Amino acid sequence: xxxxxxxxxxxxxxxxxxxxxxxxxxxxxxxxxxxxxxxxxxxxxxxxxxxxxxxxxxxxxxxxxxxxxxxxxxxxxxxxxxxxxxxxxxxxxxxxxxxxxxxxxxxxxxxxxxxxxxxxxxxxxxxxxxxxxxxxxxxxxxxxxxxxxxxxxxxxxxxxxxxxxxxxxxxxxxxxxxxxxxxxxxxxxxxxxxxxxxxxxxxxxxxxxxxxxxxx
Amino acid sequence: xxxxxxxxxxxxxxxxxxxxxxxxxxxxxxxxxxxxxxxxxxxxxxxxxxxxxxxxxxxxxxxxxxxxxxxxxxxxxxxxxxxxxxxxxxxxxxxxxxxxxxxxxxxxxxxxxxxxxxxxxxxxxxxxxxxxxxxxxxxxxxxxxxxxxxxxxxxxxxxxxxxxxxxxxxxxxxxxxxxxxxxxxxxxxxxxxxxxxxxxxxxxxxxxxxxxxxxxxxxxxxxxxxxxxxxxxxxxxxxxxxxxxxxxxxxxxxxxxxxxxxxxxxxxxxxxxxxxxxxxxxxxxxxxxxxxxxxxxxxxxx
Numbered sequence: 001x002x003x004x005x006x007x008x009x010x011x012x013x014x015x016x017x018x019x020x021x022x023x024x025x026x027x028x029x030x031x032x033x034x035x036x037x038x039x040x041x042x043x044x045x046x047x048x049x050x051x052x053x054x055x056x057x058x059x060x061x062x063x064x065x066x067x068x069x070x071x072x073x074x075x076x077x078x079x080x081x082x083x084x085x086x087x088x089x090x091x092x093x094x095x096x097x098x099x100x101x102x103x104x105x106x107x108x109x110x111x112x113x114x115x116x117x118x119x120x121x122x123x124x125x126x127x128x129x130x131x132x133x134x135x136x137x138x139x140x141x142x143x144x145x146x147x148x149x150x151x152x153x154x155x156x157x158x159x160x161x162x163x164x165x166x167x168x169x170x171x172x173x174x175x176x177x178x179x180x181x182x183x184x185x186x187x188x189x190x191x192x193x194x195x196x197x198x199x200x201x202x203x204x205x206x207x208x209x210x211x212x213x214x215x216x
Numbered sequence: 217x218x219x220x221x222x223x224x225x226x227x228x229x230x231x232x233x234x235x236x237x238x239x240x241x242x243x244x245x246x247x248x249x250x251x252x253x254x255x256x257x258x259x260x261x262x263x264x265x266x267x268x269x270x271x272x273x274x275x276x277x278x279x280x281x282x283x284x285x286x287x288x289x290x291x292x293x294x295x296x297x298x299x300x301x302x303x304x305x306x307x308x309x310x311x312x313x314x315x316x317x318x319x320x321x322x323x324x325x326x327x328x329x330x331x332x333x334x335x336x337x338x339x340x341x342x343x344x345x346x347x348x349x350x351x352x353x354x355x356x357x358x359x360x361x362x363x364x365x366x367x368x369x370x371x372x373x374x375x376x377x378x379x380x381x382x383x384x385x386x387x388x389x390x391x392x393x394x395x396x397x398x399x400x401x402x403x404x405x406x407x408x409x410x411x412x413x414x415x416x417x418x419x420x421x422x423x424x425x426x427x428x429x430x431x432x433x434x435x436x437x438x439x440x441x442x443x444x445x446x447x448x449x450x451x452x453x454x455x456x457x458x459x460x461x462x463x464x465x466x467x468x469x470x471x472x473x474x475x476x477x478x479x480x481x482x483x484x485x486x487x488x489x490x491x492x493x494x495x496x497x498x499x500x501x502x503x504x505x506x507x508x509x510x511x512x513x514x515x516x517x518x
Contacts, residue, residue: 010498039218043497043509050497050506065356071299072289091289092282094227095299098355101490107227107282133282196495202356213499 003062003081004140004155005179005207006166007189008055012173015040015053022168023057026141028126031114033106035138036165055165055174058083058104058138059198059206066096066105066135074135080178081207082140090134097135101199102206105137140176156185179207191215221512222424222491225358231280233483237476238273239302239348240370242266243341244378246313248399250338252382253320255395259334262385263317266378267310270344274306298354302347309340345374352483360427360486365414369482372410373475376403380446380471387465397450397464400471408443411435411478422515424488434481442474488512 015038023029023036039054060083067075067083074090077083097105111132113119119127141163148154148161155161156177166174177186186209194216195209242265249262278284290303316333319326349370352361360366379400386396415431449467453460491513497506 011500037218039220039492041220041492041494041509041511043494044506048506052494052497054492054494056492065354068296069299069351069354071291071293071297071303072286073292074289089286089289089292090283091286093277093280093290093299094282095297095351095355097227098225098357098361098487098489101357103357103489103491109282198493199490200495202490204356211498212496212505 001180002079003179003207004060004145004176005081005186005209006060006140006163007175007186007195007209007211009171009173009175009189009193009211010052010054011211011213012171013038013053013055014171014173016170018168018170019055019165019174022164023138026164027138028122028128029106029136030108031112033108033136035104035106035136054210056102056104056198057165057208058100058140059102059204059208060138060140061207062205064204065099065101069095069099071095078142080145082142082145083137084139084142085135085137087130087134087136092133092135094135100137101202101204105135107133107135109133220492222359222426222488224426224485225487225489228280228483228487230480230484231276233480234276235273235280236348236352236370236479236483238269238271238276239344240273240374240475240479241377241381241472242269242271242273243309243345243348244374244376245269245381246309246341246378247338247345247375248378248382250334251399252386252396253334255393257382257386258320258389259330260317260321262382263313263320263334263337265381265385266341267313267317270306270313270341271310298347298350302344302351305340305344305347309337309344312340313337345371348374357489358487359423359490360418360431360482360488363414363418363421363423365410365417366482368410369407369414369478372403372407373478376400376407376442377472377475379403380468380475383468384465384472385468387461387468390461397453397467400467401447401450404443404446404471407475408439411438419514422513424491424512425514426512427486427488428514430481430486430488434477434485438474438478438481441470441477445470446474 017038019036020034036057041052043050064083072089072091074086075096144161145155153161159167163176166176175186177184179186193211194213195211197206245266249259253259293300316337318324319330349367353367355361383396383400446467449463453463493510495508499505
């Protein structure tokens with residue numbers, strides 16, 4: 001089996017938002033919609049305060065609430081663990097959006113442009129009517145993952161078949177790969193480091209790990 | 217700047233609340249109209265009105281979905297989706313309720329059909345009401361909705377609103393009997409207790425501060441309008457003699473209004489999402505991890 005997961009090394013992330021920009025470029029998301037974003041979290045009280053940059057997005061859960069509530073079967077879990085949306089099936093009811101505890105889903109009902117009235121060339125070229133009024137979210141750049149099956153390349157290792165956010169990370173904080181392959185990059189990282197997953201208590205089995213320290 | 221603390225979800229608004237208001241009141245009325253029919257109250261106007269309320273709720277949902285002309289896709293996922301199950305039940309409930317009302321109407325009068333159809337409609341209405349409660353429970357991203365203590369609130373308020381409509385209808389046709397008052401009183405008591413339990417359990421297990429502020433802020437008015445008010449009006453109905461039917465009707469109206477306000481507050485105003493949290497902060501250099509944080513929550517539980 002294959003279970004693609006992402007890892008963010010919180011010790012390395014500097015909050016530069018390059019992954020956010022790369023995602024926007026790769027997926028042509030509309031203004032105000034970020035499938036990948038980096039939170040700037042301040043914790044503690046003065047003088048013991050810390051600042052942590054936390055990449056978030058769809059966690060590609062193994063037990064995703066968005067999939068079980070979806071009335072149209074538009075949201076599906078692929079065999080490789082990626083949670084995808086069929087835009088042609090989705091009715092835009094928003095049930096998945098209120099079921100997702102990671103705020104990862106977006107529904108845009110009106111076409112917004114970056115500069116008000118005049119669409120820029122890339123906005124015109126890449127506008128997709130099929131994504132209007134339906135749910136959308138990060139898909140781990142699934143078209144690249146699917147390309148790997150044809151080319152024999154390895155997602156997470158070969159940039160051509162790796163999610164854009166991971167490729168763009170300047171601090172080598174983001175990693176992607178197959179958790180079920182014991183020799184994969186992510187399996188090695190998970191074995192060598194201590195990790196947590198966000199809102200793990202909700203039982204969604206998220207496919208996004210955060211490294212907070214090396215193993216003792 | 218990204219948001220970290222829970223913020224109000226943007227996808228379900230007054231139209232979603234309208235579905236829970238219309239569906240809850242309509243199904244409550246269909247259930248209690250069946251009970252009342254056994255006591256001699258005319259079923260057909262109540263049955264028609266109950267079906268209309270459910271239909272209004274469904275229209276609200278249809279107005280909310282982004283791709284209304286794909287609405288039939290809602291039937292594709294009965295395996296796990298309570299929204300699909302609600303849709304299937306509604307597809308049976310509306311024709312059965314309308315058939316029951318028509319068969320019970322004096323100008324058609326088909327008692328052989330009406331008897332079974334009335335109870336079948338009540339059964340389907342109960343299923344529909346349960347589906348609505350489960351829909352909110354399945355919304356894992358909204359702490360105020362997913363809490364299991366909300367399910368009895370949704371079911372009990374649906375029945376209470378139905379009892380309110382029943383009392384109102386009996387008052388309007390000039391009748392007066394004690395059993396609907398007793399029924400309404402018991403349901404009001406149940407709704408009041410379930411609401412108190414919901415608030416206490418939600419606070420205890422942890423919830424976004426803003427959701428708790430909305431719910432606690434609305435509770436006095438919900439209680440005055442939806443619990444204490446109807447109770448006092450029912451008492452007045454019993455002791456004021458000729459004015460009894462007026463207070464009887466007002467008690468029903470207040471019970472309905474309180475339930476509608478309760479659901480509007482829960483669905484359209486207290487729907488703050490999960491937000492983001494860190495169980496601990498990363499180790500940098502040779503230091504130690506710092507404490508985590510769950511900003512915007514009253515406690516770090518679920």
